[in-house]
Amino acid sequence: QVQLVESGGGLVQAGGSLRLSCSASGRTFSSYAMGWFRQAPGKEREFVGTISSSAAYTYYADSVKGRFFISRDNAKNTVYLQMNSLKSEDTAVYYCAATFRAPAATAGGYDYWGQGTQVTVSS
Numbered sequence: 059q060v061q062l063v064e065s066g067g068g069l070v071q072a073g074g075s076l077r078l079s080c081s082a083s084g085r086t087f088s089s090y091a092m093g094w095f096r097q098a099p100g101k102e103r104e105f106v107g108t109i110s111s112s113a114a115y116t117y118y119a120d121s122v123k124g125r126f127f128i129s130r131d132n133a134k135n136t137v138y139l140q141m142n143s144l145k146s147e148d149t150a151v152y153y154c155a156a157t158f159r160a161p162a163a164t165a166g167g168y169d170y171w172g173q174g175t176q177v178t179v180s181s
Contacts, residue, residue, distance in 0.1 A: 104119070
């Protein structure tokens with residue numbers, strides 16, 4: 059069982075930056091691929107990006123490519139989502155997710171989920 063806890067959400071002005079963190083329990087964090095998703099009110103959960111267990115591979119949704127960056131520190135059991143040039147349409151609850159399988163761009167590819175952290179971008 060893996061427990062994930064997101065932090066770092068908040069209110070930020072458009073054009074600003076925010077860094078989310080996701081801390082994982084357990085001693086096998088370095089074996090998980092990690093993903094970030096988001097869900098805005100009234101919308102389905104949306105893929106944001108993913109990172110492989112070794113951090114050698116990352117993949118992003120077109121909507122955030124070049125603005126958002128995922129990294130991880132396996133020694134700290136933590137994955138990060140650096141969000142730059144934020145837009146009002148980035149407002150959502152952001153979730154991190156983990157899987158022992160390969161990095162995936164769909165929610166079904168993940169086995170464990172955090173509770174989410176709210177990000178609100180004011181225009």
